[in-house]
Amino acid sequence: MEHVVLKEFENMIGSRLLTEIDDRTSYGYDGSFGQYIPDCVAQVMSTEEVQRIMEIADQHEIPVCARGASTSLSGGPLPVHGGIVLDFSQWDTKLEIYPDDLIMKVSPGVRTGDIHELAEAHNLMYPPDPSSSSICTIGGNLAENAGGPRGVKYGVTKDFVIGLEIVTADGKVLRTGGSTVKNVTGYDLTKLIVGSEGTLAVITEATLRLIPKPSDTRTAMIIFEDLYTAGKSISKILTSGVRPSKMEILDHNAINKVEDYAGLDLPREAAAIILVEVDGDPDVLVKELRIVEKALSEIGVENVQVASDKEEEARLWQVRKLVSPAVVSSGYTKISEDATVPLSRIPDMFRKIDEIKKKYDLNIVVFGHAGDGNLHPTINTNMRDPEEVERVEQAVEEIFNYAIELGGTLSGEHGIGTMKKAFLVREMGEEGVEFQKAIKRALDPKNILNPGKIFPEKGEKRLVLRND
Numbered sequence: 001m002e003h004v005v006l007k008e009f010e011n012m013i014g015s016r017l018l019t020e021i022d023d024r025t026s027y028g029y030d031g032s033f034g035q036y037i038p039d040c041v042a043q044v045m046s047t048e049e050v051q052r053i054m055e056i057a058d059q060h061e062i063p064v065c066a067r068g069a070s071t072s073l074s075g076g077p078l079p080v081h082g083g084i085v086l087d088f089s090q091w092d093t094k095l096e097i098y099p100d101d102l103i104m105k106v107s108p109g110v111r112t113g114d115i116h117e118l119a120e121a122h123n124l125m126y127p128p129d130p131s132s133s134s135i136c137t138i139g140g141n142l143a144e145n146a147g148g149p150r151g152v153k154y155g156v157t158k159d160f161v162i163g164l165e166i167v168t169a170d171g172k173v174l175r176t177g178g179s180t181v182k183n184v185t186g187y188d189l190t191k192l193i194v195g196s197e198g199t200l201a202v203i204t205e206a207t208l209r210l211i212p213k214p215s216d217t218r219t220a221m222i223i224f225e226d227l228y229t230a231g232k233s234i235s236k237i238l239t240s241g242v243r244p245s246k247m248e249i250l251d252h253n254a255i256n257k258v259e260d261y262a263g264l265d266l267p268r269e270a271a272a273i274i275l276v277e278v279d280g281d282p283d284v285l286v287k288e289l290r291i292v293e294k295a296l297s298e299i300g301v302e303n304v305q306v307a308s309d310k311e312e313e314a315r316l317w318q319v320r321k322l323v324s325p326a327v328v329s330s331g332y333t334k335i336s337e338d339a340t341v342p343l344s345r346i347p348d349m350f351r352k353i354d355e356i357k358k359k360y361d362l363n364i365v366v367f368g369h370a371g372d373g374n375l376h377p378t379i380n381t382n383m384r385d386p387e388e389v390e391r392v393e394q395a396v397e398e399i400f401n402y403a404i405e406l407g408g409t410l411s412g413e414h415g416i417g418t419m420k421k422a423f424l425v426r427e428m429g430e431e432g433v434e435f436q437k438a439i440k441r442a443l444d445p446k447n448i449l450n451p452g453k454i455f456p457e458k459g460e461k462r463l464v465l466r467n468d
């Protein structure tokens with residue numbers, strides 16, 4: 001990058017411009033893998049700074065990659081074409097709640113967990129709850145349209161954002177949506193930007209929608225002897241007349257990884273467990289769990305254990321939270337997928353993953369947001385073993401192909417990033433991808449914003465985990 005450009009950035013943000021190789025290297029990673037070193041990192045703290053940087057980037061055609069906490073599992077914040085990383089993680093200064101309007105206004109670097117805490121202090125709730133909420137930022141959640149366990153009842157990030165302030169690729173500031181829940185003025189640009197993975201605009205402020213906090217919750221753990229019945233139970237619960245607020249599944253491998261890691265007294269022999277939470281009025285919750293039990297007994301599922309107190313409930317949810325750390329603790333690289341299928345096809349997906357696991361002789365753990373059909377087949381692999389990596393690539397490709405064949409999607413919540421772009425055409429078709437690219441070209445004609453993401457680049461037709 002030209003010295004004069006760096007000088008201008010430095011004059012604007014001083015020591016918040018990072019140019020040393022050690023600093024830049026530490027901005028080359030995310031929660032997936034791969035390393036790409038940016039030319040510089042700008043720790044931005046205001047809309048004016050972002051605007052000016054975008055103007056300069058536009059003038060010199062320098063790639064700009066926004067970055068929150070870098071917990072992305074799809075390669076979203078990796079600066080694959082170098083250029084500038086805009087680090088939003090320090091800009092957590094605006095966290096304002098307007099309880100009477102049921103809204104919050106936040107700067108992009110605010111941690112999702114802090115949003116939950118403030119809402120709950122006012123007896124309100126911000127439902128989107130990615131499992132990474134204690135570290136990830138709202139900017140990253142908006143750009144990925146993040147989901148989480150509560151998605152089954154409440155929906156995902158896009159359902160709780162009503163307005164944005166954004167900076168365009170050529171450095172203009174504008175607002176989308178507003179502060180009202182109803183707003184049908186013009187195209188819905190808020191929904192277009194949410195989930196666009198930093199490729200259409202940079203988000204500098206968001207107005208979030210809140211709802212009253214449910215007065216209580218109850219949780220049950222259902223234990224299964226076979227995966228197929230576990231899969232069937234998901235539709236059975238969701239059609240029982242009860243709407244769970246969370247419904248998560250762990251397969252045999254996931255249960256045992258957590259048990260090895262944390263010793264929480266889980267049923268090691270089980271083929272799977274499903275954790276179901278209901279929320280609302282305490283008297284109703286007891287009845288709702290009885291309805292769930294009755295529905296399950298109709299398909300021969302009897303092993304339903306209802307948490308007797310809050311401590312036990314917390315322990316059960318800790319089980320789900322610990323899956324990722326437990327998988328990571330094995331030391332090898334963790335490849336996390338999030339193929340999503342129609343609810344009735346979950347048993348088929350489980351069967352297929354089991355087949356793939358045996359065919360490629362891989363260590364695959366399956367867990368995820370069962371109530372959304374959003375499974376996370378997660379593979380532990382030794383990236384130094386090219387032969388094993390090759391098998392992983394083939395296994396992942398088969399998982400994606402099958403999800404699409406079942407009428408599902410490549411990604412329920414992690415985004416496409418670098419990891420799934422080679423498969424985009426398979427899901428959307430050439431015309432579908434072209435239509436999306438037309439939007440990208442219209443809003444970012446110089447391809448400055450997060451280039452190398454979502455759309456396959458020349459020759460990218462399959463997943464390549466190693467480049468040697």
Ligand SMILES: Cc1cc2nc3c(=O)[nH]c(=O)nc-3n(C[C@H](O)[C@H](O)[C@H](O)COP(=O)(O)OP(=O)(O)OC[C@H]3O[C@@H](n4cnc5c(N)ncnc54)[C@H](O)[C@@H]3O)c2cc1C
Nearest residue numbers: 068069070071072076131137139140141143146147198203
């Ligand atoms: C243990 C673990 C559990 C997880 N659980 C879940 C889960 O339950 N549900 C889920 O959906 N995801 C989950 N994730 C994935 C990840 O946490 C989410 O994708 C999250 O939204 C990323 O937020 P971040 O702040 O880390 O963003 P980053 O990873 O830094 O960036 C993500 C994307 O957002 C863009 N971006 C960041 N800030 C801005 C901005 N201000 N303007 C424009 N673009 C921006 C980046 O360019 C990138 O494309 C999990 C990850 C981990 C490691």
